[in-house]
Amino acid sequence: MDFSAFLGLPMQKNNDQPKLRIVDESSERVILPLDRQLTDDPGKLGGDEKAVKLEVKARSELKFRTYETKLEEWVEQENATLEDGWNTNRVPTRRYKRIWIAIGLILFLGISWLVFDFFQLNETELAAQEDTQSSQERKDQAGREALQTIATIKDVVRKFYRSSSVDEMSKYVRHAERVRPLMEDYYSKKAMKTSEVISMVDLNPLTIGSRGGFWSTITKLDSGVNTLVVEVNSPSDVKVDWETHVFSQPMEWERFIKDRPDGFRGDFRVYVERDNFYNYEFADSDKYQAYKITTLNSYEVIYGYAPRDGKAFREIDQLITQNQNQKSPVMLRLYLQEGLKSKSGVLIESIVAPRWLLLDSPEVEKP
Numbered sequence: 001m002d003f004s005a006f007l008g009l010p011m012q013k014n015n016d017q018p019k020l021r022i023v024d025e026s027s028e029r030v031i032l033p034l035d036r037q038l039t040d041d042p043g044k045l046g047g048d049e050k051a052v053k054l055e056v057k058a059r060s061e062l063k064f065r066t067y068e069t070k071l072e073e074w075v076e077q078e079n080a081t082l083e084d085g086w087n088t089n090r091v092p093t094r095r096y097k098r099i100w101i102a103i104g105l106i107l108f109l110g111i112s113w114l115v116f117d118f119f120q121l122n123e124t125e126l127a128a129q130e131d132t133q134s135s136q137e138r139k140d141q142a143g144r145e146a147l148q149t150i151a152t153i154k155d156v157v158r159k160f161y162r163s164s165s166v167d168e169m170s171k172y173v174r175h176a177e178r179v180r181p182l183m184e185d186y187y188s189k190k191a192m193k194t195s196e197v198i199s200m201v202d203l204n205p206l207t208i209g210s211r212g213g214f215w216s217t218i219t220k221l222d223s224g225v226n227t228l229v230v231e232v233n234s235p236s237d238v239k240v241d242w243e244t245h246v247f248s249q250p251m252e253w254e255r256f257i258k259d260r261p262d263g264f265r266g267d268f269r270v271y272v273e274r275d276n277f278y279n280y281e282f283a284d285s286d287k288y289q290a291y292k293i294t295t296l297n298s299y300e301v302i303y304g305y306a307p308r309d310g311k312a313f314r315e316i317d318q319l320i321t322q323n324q325n326q327k328s329p330v331m332l333r334l335y336l337q338e339g340l341k342s343k344s345g346v347l348i349e350s351i352v353a354p355r356w357l358l359l360d361s362p363e364v365e366k367p
Contacts (some may be wrong), residue, residue, distance in 0.1 A: 156172050
């Protein structure tokens with residue numbers, strides 16, 4: 001059998017069907033109907049019988065493929081099938097694999113993003129909850145510390161007023177090591193009196209300079225109403241500023257002005273304001289700036305002079321300017337030079353502190 005003819009059939013048109021036609025060629029063998037008896041004698045056929053022959057188109061008229069596989073080649077293709085020849089429009093398997101890989105990768109990335117977003121959302125919610133809890137815990141802690149601080153302030157103030165000796169009182173004062181000698185000198189001249197706290201009238205936090213942690217207390221005592229400044233180092237550590245409580249001075253102000261001890265140098269808590277009074281050693285206004293100096297609970301006045309080329313002048317002038325040119329509380333180191341002819345003048349050596357309260361003990365140098 002010729003396989004090339006078999007492969008060409010499916011590509012023929014519908015009207016290319018075999019036809020029967022009458023032929024006269026006597027050399028062709030006559031094909032008789034099946035219901036007739038076949039003989040080798042043509043004379044036994046009826047006169048009106050006509051010989052017919054199945055007509056098949058010539059091989060040249062049949063449509064074949066451009067390249068016809070020989071039988072030998074066909075047999076050598078071990079894995080070939082008839083369907084392989086028919087599927088001429090088949091997409092390569094590798095292309096399908098790439099498509100499925102791409103789809104799988106997209107799905108993987110999408111699922112990964114959803115999982116990542118889910119966990120991120122959970123982490124954000126957990127962080128928010130932790131922040132909320134932490135914030136609430138901080139508020140609760142701050143509230144507990146505030147209550148403890150107030151309780152400690154009341155306790156320390158009560159014990160401070162009850163103290164009957166320097167040893168006992170020094171336990172509750174700021175800068176106790178430096179202040180204790182001042183306390184001993186002060187109470188050697190003035191008897192220490194104990195007082196009982198009746199109630200705490202007012203309690204307010206203060207910011208002194210750039211530092212917080214100070215509180216102002218107004219206390220009603222059995223002897224009257226008094227004010228203290230305290231420093232809170234911790235909710236359980238509170239100290240009283242003794243120096244502002246007694247308004248400590250290195251010498252009584254009236255004595256300093258009247259006696260004018262030669263060579264005396266001291267750090268005084270005073271009010272200072274600009275003035276135009278110049279005399280004797282301090283007559284040169286180009287060299288000195290004159291200031292009127294007073295202090296608390298006294299009408300006595302002294303005039304201080306600061307060299308214009310010095311640091312004290314710049315700092316004092318700045319303080320007064322910041323205070324709208326009004327008198328300003330300040331702690332000054334005043335020096336009565338030996339042999340001064342001026343009876344009302346004193347040299348301003350330096351500014352110790354821009355206020356009456358000392359923030360840190362090292363701010364003050366020993367005279």
